[in-house]
Amino acid sequence: MFDKIDYAMVNVSDMGRSVAFYRDTLGFALRLETPGWSEFETGATTLALHLAPASADQLHGRSGPAAGSCSLGFSVADLDATHAELRSRGARFVMPPIDQPGEGIRLAVCIDPDGLAISFAQAIARGA
Secondary structure, eight states: OEEEEEEEEEEESOHHHHHHIIIIISOOEEEEEOSSEEEEEOTTSEEEEEEOOOHHHHHTTOOSOOTTOEEEEEEESOHHHHHHHHHHTTOEEEEEEEEETTTTEEEEEEEOTTOOEEEEEEEOOOOO
8 A cells, every 4th residue: 555655754943954954964965945845865765844833833823733843754556545545444634635736746644643744645747
């Protein structure tokens, strides 16, 4: 059912500072850098950074993942079948399968018992 762990995503509060750390301090090769998303070459699995509010921001009413937290992402051949099978096993999805044409994926997200987001993505044609 799963092909591989596709990426590990670290939610960060300051993209520039975090890119510098992972690139310059840890030595990962930078593949892509944008204000909200950056990726590093780490072999078969991508290390991704996602801009997220700092924990203090969350206390003041902002929602979303907190800086310093992570999520997992898996590539799948058939997202609808994977979604159905995992739901039948009791997985709690917080996002049903949705096309993300700008990213070239169809994406669904469930959470583990502690609230860790786990994404499942199927490649689709990238839209403009």
